[in-house]
Amino acid sequence: MLGVLAAVLGLLLFSMIKSDRVYEKINSIEAKLSGEESSNFKSQISNETRKETPRTSLGAKRREGVLKHGQDARATSARDEGDWLVWALGAEAETLNPVTSKDLYGYYICWRNIFEGLMEYDSDTLKLVPKLAKNYEVTDGGLTITFTLRDDIYFSDGLPVTAEDVKFTYDTIRDPKVDAAKWAQYYMDVKTVEILDPKTIRFRLANVYFKMLDYISFVDIGILPKHIYQYKEGMEFNNRRSEPVGSGPYVFEKWNVGREVVLARNERYWGEKPCLKKLVFRFITNQLAVLQAFKTGDVDFMIAEPDQFAEMCEDKNFTSRHKCLSVWNPNVGYGYMGWNADTAFFEDRRVRLAMTMLVDREMICKYLLKGLGEVPADPFYIKGPLHDPNLKPWPCDVVKAKVLLDEAGWRDTDGDGVREKDGVKFRFKFMHVAGRSLHEQLAKHLRDQCAKAGIQAVADPFEWSVFLTRLLDRKFDAVTLAWFTDVVEDPYEVFHSSQRLNRGSNHVGFVNKEADEIMEKARRVMDANERAVLYKRIARILHEEQPITYIYTRPTLRFIDPRFENVKAHNIGLDWLEWWVEKGRQKY
Template identity: 35%
Template sequence: NRDPETFEWLPWIAYAWEVKDRGFIGKKIIEGYYDSTSSLFYEGQGEVTALKTDFKAEGKNLYSLKGKTIHGKKEEIHSTAKIIPNQGKGIKVDKVEKSMVYLFYLRNDVYWHDGKRMIPEDILFSYQMIMNPYTDAAHLRNYYQGIRKVSKINDNTVEFVYEKPYFQSLSLCGGLPILPKHRYNPEKFKGDEKGLGDYFNRHPDNWKPVGNGPFVFDEWKKGERFTLKKNKNYWASKANLPYFKKEQPYLDEIQFVIINNTNAAVKELMNGNIDAIFELEQSLWYDSRLLAKLFTDRFVRADFLTPLYTYIGWNLERTLFKDYRVRQALSCLIPKEKILKEIHQNLGEVVSGPFFVKGPVYDHSLTPYPYDPMKARELLKEAGWIDHDGDGIRDKDGVKFEFEYLIHNGREYHQKIADIMKESMEEAGIIMNIRIIDWTIFSKTVSDRNFDSVRFAWGTGIDGDEYQVWHSSQIEQGGSNFIGFKNKRVDEILEQARVEFDPIKRWMLYREMHHILHKLQPYSFLFSFQTLGLYNRKFRGVKFYSGGYNLNEWYIEKE
């Protein structure tokens, strides 16, 4: 997206750009006094498998737990694109043009929730855990693999040295997820990298994290809720930071309530048992209950654009999907416009590739594959998939064209979309079996490659690094290239893009990649959506950013 005043492209992380809550347009937001006894009950869909979300890819990632709420961040990037140190006093960059050496000067008043002071050793330990091949951090390792060393210079200075320039190096060093070394006692595993990695993956703090952010983890009732409480000794509240109000956070408590059914969540909201729902299903957005004046007088209907897309991934290790003509045919058999209209209420748009549809990389000259059964039949015939025995099912070399489509039970509309696809596939002589599993095992099932095809979503950036998803090296267990995509030219593009500091040249590389993916269809790209939410009007200070919202800013006016 672009800044509405300057028309500049804004950066991609945290405070990349700001979209004000439409419910407040034309209304005065009063700073006033803050009620220190307020709580927030927030609905979350799907059980959480681990709360160490910065490291662990498995499970339900909740924005407010990543960097902002339990774990503080090392730096923030505001909408002005200016990097502002948070836990560091300042940043010194050597070799300003295509820098490779970064020095971070740390504050001496940042404390973990258990009372221990954050020290440089915590940063070194966290980096080592990301790079340990036995930790559940394969999705992070690729971003830090270009670092030659991370060193403690003195008691308040850490140095990052890269092997070669990387256009996102400062953001990634500054945004390194930091964990308290003293809680893991790595000295016990000296020389035993696997032992340490296994211990790290099973550590109790994965389920009861100790951070240094504005909220302290309190309790987790599995399958029901988990609770955060205000950190009354939060270091930033005492630090006189120019961009942080000392009263923040304003809320005393936040409860994340696990409700797997969206309709049930709406009822809980209307009954006053929860205060907010985000990621509301599109099918409910125009529900008469949510449009009634009685409802809108109590709740804000908030919609904001998030850089993400949905897709169907084809497991390229399966013989069925190795021929790109077959994948093109399958894309032509998905009635995307019908699904968008009937299931998603036209609250989004069909996309042709993995880049943010409103960003500078996305190539609008590429048209998404339309619903075209005739074209699909031609492509399948070219690829040798013909009904040889007259039973109505296409076959090749004695193998029927039959596959499994994997979805999870966290969204009611997944089944509806699957039913539409199944009917279309059957009309083309293809058997599609629908497999529904619980959200708690969905991510692991995909990570283990135990699927033929899967419906998924991916959050992208405005000018991000696509290496994690598309480079062939990321096919490793736990990596994000779980469909097994390999393409020599795409690998070259991703490697060149990482060292290309000219954004225009980098975008052109990514556009070439967009064209390759459009032809090969390793994913059948589906939609980019508005994120939909509902929250109680008693809350003030609510703003939406590219990454979601910042609960530090929410407050309730004192009566």
């Protein structure tokens, strides 16, 4: 999934004694509320034909997942229609164009609400199941994939979804003048796309790719209506930011710039309509203001920070009136510090390793994240099959870091307390999103730790839109951010050397020939177990090279207004399309 970035925050450091108590309390809460989670990460491509699934609002049968801190156990056979869901987002979306979007905020607004793919992930099994497609057939050893579309699918303007729209979506992504490098690299192996009839389309591949079914079914993007989005020049398409049109259960109503995006229920929706009449995505950049808005009822759904979650979970008055959820799923990703390898500071792996050893990640997870985070050693989901439990994170070791810096030629030769090399002082800028308390705390921690080793790290905060532009243009020395991983993981997008170009997602400019070759080979391996062996090799290369420092991985933390019923934590996360509110409790 997009990469998506975002993306993720915290407040001032509690005292050590108070934090220990909070840490112990959270461990106790988590132990009591933990449940088994299942997931299936096997490849979906094989020589077989998939049959049509029954038409439902969710596209597949659901089973109840694990829900912590307020699990809904009520029957949902009778669901009332009406009411709104007001969702607090930490920044304004850059665009509502799913092809050119590069942040998580636009993804939250559009994905599954406005746009739908030919296939979708089942929320619990994590297997691909038909959505707009009636069925699909994989032949020629995985080199030919044919989709047959449903006869009853329509865009929100009433026109049918056809194979022409599917091909248009593909052609748009592959157009070099369209700002879609993030997505285009997944379609490099598509050789031809042939429309067989208005409801049938065939993709022929030059090579097999274990995730190709995901991408040619446009799971994370959705199908664009050609009659709405057709364009003459790529820039014309790139500039289309608002008024999205798709086939999903909600339609775009308005975008009050600087305040909110409002979606209304699609009354023409081809599937079963959701109960909630509107989804409102309200932009609130200050996390304290978000919590206050939630407490006063101005928003119904918010992403909580670990310190907020720990504090509120100890407040019986709060927990008795709100749903508090802590959920692990394959999309949780990781928070990191990234070192731009194209700068003189971080071109040497020994320096990058030294930076990792200067950061006290155990302290960050225990105190800043209130015991809710874990320090990962690789980029893969910590509870998934690609994670290597034998690979241990580098320890915090200031003495060893100093030795590595000396070896790399960074020494304090003039006695001013700052290292230098070739006449350049080791004084770098650490870019982060302004107003994010966890980012600010990480900047302070890095500054203090670097000072112990003769390095000056200067905080460099930017408002989100400016931050994102500088990130994509790679105009930074070092950066902190979060990366949200896909259900089925492929590190190519983030770590292959080709992805440092054209505003790709290799933001730190990592280049390693051996890693490139392994990632390219892994894409051709259809067996998940064989692929896992290759990915463990990649994890060890990344461990030695340290292009980024993994700071934490943690569950998603959410606060939800209690009037919403049928709130379940699936293996893929929450599904607001299932939610409803009793007539007597409806607010809007």
